[in-house]
Amino acid sequence: MRLTHYGHACVLVETDAAKRVLIDPGTYSHDFENLRDIDLILVTHAHPDHLDAERLRALVEHNPHTTIVHGPGATEALTGLPGTVATPGDKLTIGGVEVTVTGGGEHACIHPDLPSSDNNGYLLDGTVLHPGDALDPLHAPVDVLLVPAGGPWMKIQEGIDYLRAVAPRVAIPVHQAGLAPAHQQMHHQLLTKLAPAGTEVVVLEHGTAQTV
Secondary structure, eight states, rough: OOEEEOOTEEEEOOTTTTOEEEEOOOTTTOOOOTOOOOOEEOOOSSSSTOOHHHHHHHHHHTTOOOEEEEEGGGTTTTTTTTTEEOOTTTTEEEEEEEEESSSBBBBBOOTTEEEEOOOOEEEEEETEOOOOOOOOOOSSSSSSEEEEOOOOOOOOOHHHHHHHHOOOSEEEOOTTTSSSHHHHHHHHHHHHHHHTTTOOOOOTTTTTTOOO
C-alpha cells in the first residue's frame, strides 16, 4: 500500500486493492484539496484540525462518488454531504474498503472543565489504524499504525506506550502540527528510539507518496 501525509492528522491511504481513502482533512493540513478519485473519506471527529468542512465540501464536489464516514458529532458540520454516521464497533464496507470503527468513542481528555467530544478510530482492511485523538487499545494485530506524536491531550510517553502496546510492523507519526519543528523532530526520534522490536518508524515527507 501507499501512504501520503498531508500534514497533521490527514493521510491518504492507497490500498493494495487500488482504493483511495482520505482521513481527517483538517485546517492544519494542506495540499489535499486537489485530490481526485477518492473512494472514501473518514473523519475521526469534528475538531477543526481534523475536519475543515469548507475545504471538504469543495473536495467532494470534485469527487462526487465518494462517501464520508464520521461520528455523530460531525453531522451538523457535514449537512448536505454524502455521509454515513458510525460509532465504535461498527463494521462497514464502502467503496470496496472494509472499515472497522475502533476505540472507546470519546476524545482523550484535554481538561475536565472542557466539553468532551466523540472520537472514532478507523481500521482499514484490517491493516491500517488511525486512532484519531485517543490512544485506546486495540486487541487485534495492526500492520500500519498512524501514531499521534503530540497534542494538548497527550504527552510523548503516552504515545510511546501506545506504540509499544499496538506493536505494528510500521508506525507513521502524525498529529504533529501543534509542535515546534524542533519538538517534532525530538518526538519522532523518541518514537523511533523507543519503538518495540520489529516496528519500523517511518516519517513521511509532506505530500510524497511512500510504499510501506
